[in-house]
Amino acid sequence: MANLLRQHGIEPVAWRALRPHQHHLSSEFAASLQAKSLHNTQRNLLYAGETMCLVERFQTEGIPHLFLKGQSLAQRAYGDGMLRVLKDIDVLVPPDAAPAVEAILLEMGYRTKFPAWQSLTPEGRKRRAVAYKDVTYVHPQRKIAVELHTRLVESPYMLDLLSLRPDRVTIPGLPHPIPTLTRLEELLYLCVHGSVHRWGRLKWLADTGALLRRMEPAEHQELFELATKHRVNRAVSQTYELISTLLLTDLPKPSSSRIGNSLTSASLRSVTRDGGLLHPEATVRGKIGMLWNALLLKPDLQYRLWELWRRALPIGDKQGHLLTPRQRLAYALRLPFSAHRKVTL
Secondary structure, three states, X not given: OHHHHHHOOOHHHHHHHHHHHHHHOOHHHHHHHHHHHHHHHHHHHHHHXXXXXXXXXXXXXXXXXXXXXXXXXXXXXXXXXXXOXXXXXXXXXXXXXXXXXXXXXXXXXXXXXXXXXXXXXXXXXXXXXXXXXXXXXXXXXXXEXXXXXXXXXXXXXXXXXXXXXXXXXXXXXXXXXXXXXXXXXXXXXXXHHHHHOOOOOHHHHHHHHHHHHOOOHHHHHHHHHHHHXXXXXXXXXXXXXXXXXXXXXXXXXXXXXXXXXXXXXXXXXXXXXXXXXXXXXXXXXXXXXXXXXXXXXXXXXXXXXXXXXXXXXXXXXXXOOEOOHHHHHHHHHHHHHOOOHHHHO
C-alpha cells in the first residue's frame, strides 16, 4: 500500500482520507504517511514561493502565461493547495514567447535538464519542438524543476486551448492568484492528458474525480459540449467511465452516444481488468494498448498520422539529441520487440 501511494503520488490525499481512521492502521504506516504528507507540504511551500517569483517576472516582462495543474488544481479539487505531490512547475506560454522565458529561467539560475538542448541550433530546436510539447529546466541548488510548455499535449492536432484568457485561482497564504485555465478547460485538458497517457498514474484520476464531484449537473453538460467542439469525446468518455468504476462515483451519463460508446473505452476497460492501469507500458500488450488507445482518441486523419509518425519515428531522444534518419529507422524496426518503451528511448 505504501509503495502504491508513493508511486502514484497520492500520499497526502490518502492521509487526509485515512487520518480520522488512523486507529485502524498500523502505527508505523500511519506515522510514515503523516511524515511524508508534512514533507510534501514543506516542499509545496517552496514551490509556491518560486511560482510567485515566476508570476511577477512574467508580468513585469509582459509575457502571456498560464500555470497548469500544480497547486491551483489542488485548490480547486481539494480546497487545499498543498495536497498535490509536485515534481515540477508546469507553465504554458505562446511558442514565440519561449525564448524570452528561457532567458528569464537561465538568469534565475535554472539549467536545462538535458545538456543536449543547449547545443541545438535554432533550426534543431524548431525541429524538436514539432514532436515535443515542453522543455524541462532544473535549479541545481533548490532542486526545483520547471517544465516550459508551448502546447498542452504532444500532438498539435489534439487539443487547442491556447486562448490564454486566464482564470485566476487564489491560494490562501500566497500574495497573488495563480493564472491558469478556466475550470472547464482544465477539466477537458485533464481528461485528454490522462487518456493520452492511458491513466498510468492514479493521481490524475483522483484529481479529475475530485473536480468532477464539485461540478453542478449543468456544468457536466457544458463539458460534454466543449468536448464535442474539440472532438475529444472519447477522452471524456474514458474519464467518466473510469471514475465511475474505480472511484465508485456517480456521474451523469454523457448525452451523446459518441461519448458513451467507443472502442477506446472498451480497450481501456480490458487492459484495466488485467492490472495494466498501474503499469501501462510495462508489457508488449500494454504498449500496443497505449498506441491503439492514442490512435482512437480523436477521429481525425491528421492526428492519427501524426501520432503514428511521432511514436514510430521519434525526432529526438529523451536526452534532447536529434536522431539521424538512420537512427529513426532503427528505432522503428526494434520498436515492436521492445517490452518497455522507456528502455528504447
